[in-house]
Amino acid sequence: MKVLLVDDEKEMVAALAERLSLRDIDAEWVTCGKDAIALLGENHFDVLVLDVKMPGMGGLETMEELQKIKPESKIIFLTGHGSTSDREACEKAGASSYLMKPVDIEVLIEELKEAAKS
Amino acid sequence: MSLIKDIKPAFWDESKPTDGSHIRLFNYAGVWKYAVLGALAIALLPLIIMLLINHYEYKKAMKEKMSGSIVCFVSNTQRTLGSRISERKAILSYIANDSRLNEFPDPDGLAEILSDLKSTFGEFVDLSLIDPKGNRKVHAGPNHLRNKADRDEVWYREAYGRGIYISDIFLGFNGFPYFVIAVKGENDQGNSLVLRASLKADWLEEMIHSLEMEPTFDPFIVNKKGVLQTTSRSYGKVFESLPLPLSTDSHNSQIRSLKDHSGNPIVLSSAVIEGSPFRFVTVAPLKALTGGWFSVSNRFVVLVIASMIGVLIVTVAVVTHLVNRIFEADRRRVTVLHNIQYTNKMATMGRLSAGVAHEINNPLAIINEKAGLLKDLITMEKNLPHEKTVELVDSILSSIKRCSAITHSLLGFAKHIDVQYQQIDLERVINEVLLFVGREAEYRSISIDIKVQEDLTSIESDVGQLEQVFLNIINNAFEAVDEFGQIDIELFSEEPEFISVRVVDDGHGISEENLKHIFDPFFSTKGEKGAGLGLSITYGIVEKLGGKLDVESEKGEGSRFTVTLPVKIDA
DSSP states (O other): OEEEEEOSOHHHHHHHHHHHHHTTOEEEEESSHHHHHHHHHHOOOSEEEEESOOSSSOHHHHHHHHHHHOTTOEEEEEESSOOHHHHHHHHHHTOSEEEESSOOHHHHHHHHHHHHHO | OHHHHHHSOGGGGOOSOSSSOOSOOOOHHHHHHHHHHHHHHHHHHHHHHHHHHHHHHHHHHHHHHHHHHHHHHHHHHHHHHHHHHHHHHHHHHHHHTOGGGGGOSOHHHHHHHHHHHHHHOTTEEEEEEEOTTSOEEEEESOSTTHHHHHTOOHHHHHHHHHSEEEOOOEEOTTSOEEEEEEEEEEOTTSOEEEEEEEEEOHHHHHHHHHSOOOTTOEEEEEOTTSBBSSOOSSSOOTTSBOSSOOOSSOOSOEEEEEEOTTSOEEEEEEEEOTTSSOEEEEEEEHHHHHTHHHHHHHHHHHHHHHHHHHHHHHHHHHHHHHHHHHHHHHHHHHHHHHHHHHHHHHHHHHHHHHHHHHHHHHHHHHHHHHHHHHHHHHHHOSSOOHHHHHHHHHHHHHHHHHHHHHHHHHHHHHHTTSOOEEEEOHHHHHHHHHHHHHHHHHHTTOEEEEEEOTTOOOEEEEHHHHHHHHHHHHHHHHHHOOTTOEEEEEEEOSSTTEEEEEEEEOSSOOOHHHHHHTTSTTOOSSTTSOOSOHHHHHHHHHHHTTOEEEEEEETTTEEEEEEEEESSOOO
């Protein structure tokens, strides 16, 4: 499975990518929405994991742009604060799921597999 | 003294606030004094004026009444005396023109006439006939008065010239008072003669003193030269010179107020006794005239004074009560504001907590992944490079440091409930506050610039309250700006002994209308969301710290909030 992690917190996203790799999941990471869109143009990812709150292009906006390019993209949202309104907006936009940070790696992998299947 | 303590109202000693704030409190004692003085002046002034006018008018009326009385008395007495003297003149005139005197000189004839005269008018003592040369031709009656009057030659010239002469009163050898009446007559032969009579004068004094008059009146007779002809009660014995000034012209009764030789104020009325050299005078002390004032007007004065006391008591009571109410209301307001501040602080902390949670969550996420990775590496990899391990652990440690900075700030914020003054570096406080909003600034791409004037001193203030103030203002700035907004924070000193912190944003600004009410409690432009207390409490805190808060704003352009604080607190 190939996933793309998008989160502005470099330390976290790099470590997470490495952990996923150790579990035989091909994870790449970028720190902003723009980079994600650029990458999506040339590569295929089974699932994208997006951080909701990012400077510049936020998670939702990135999702919109991504869906323009690849409408069938599967997206999982990660968030640091989890307000209900955010959750609703994300689900309405068509996200596969919505997870709170710090994320349990096992739970994430479960969700990734679920998303990739659907 | 303890009674005064009981009576003294609660607000009297309130000059310094006790809750550590440094604003000038309402000067209750001062306001009380002014209110009482003002009210008393307005209430009592008319009463006092009335009292004075009444006193004056009453005095005037009494004086006029009594003056009228004295003038009346003098006038009547003068007429009575005058008519008495006229009677004696008339009878002498009759005798002088009587044919019986043709047989002059005839001492026996004259003696008979004298005895007839004495049977009706007992005061006649002697009679003489004087020729034009002044020689006495005939005399009837005792001789002891002869020499006395003869010495004065002027009298017979006057008698011959004017037809009548009345002498001043003089003392006879026996010590009794007498006076002389001389009239001119003509006998059948056409010869002029003067008939001279001596009369006892004591009836004059008796008559004067038997008259019905005010007990304080002092009646007496003086001659043209001001020599007393009868004894005055206060102004001399008979034949002494009257020590009072008399005008010599007027024949009518006149009245004058003056001061006598001892300085006592008196009223003097006098009138010439017609056809005589005498002037009847009555003197009365002025105090006596107006003495009745106190007794009659007493009730009025007592009433007015009672009213004044009543007004005084009521005014003081009402003003004290009102000022007390203001004082208590102020006290309650301070308490309420204090409570609101606390509540607001808690609410602010509530608002913060979301931001804080997020702030802490990110480092936690990092720790989560790094620790997780470390565990993965330890359990999955056979060869674990030392550097990588150390790197991971270091990363965890620095994330923990990040967290603890945030939690410490929050704790610090929660801790400063009580006011505690200390030397504070404003730049540090601002930076601590910015920690709370740093992440939001990042997400919304809001840039924050801080500019600090060189050599800015520290100020004496309270950290907790300063944090509240700046947090509130900076939060407002954040709410005002859009994405990519700009917030500038300047620290500078414009006036000596004061340091200012200015927060400038390029957000949507405040309209002129709203600007007027921006610091009013319960005024909010956020609709349902805002309680409208933030800025009013902030304003209150700044005031309490001895500073001031200004705002300038243009709708659509942005706002500038300037907090100016004193370097030292005036104790």
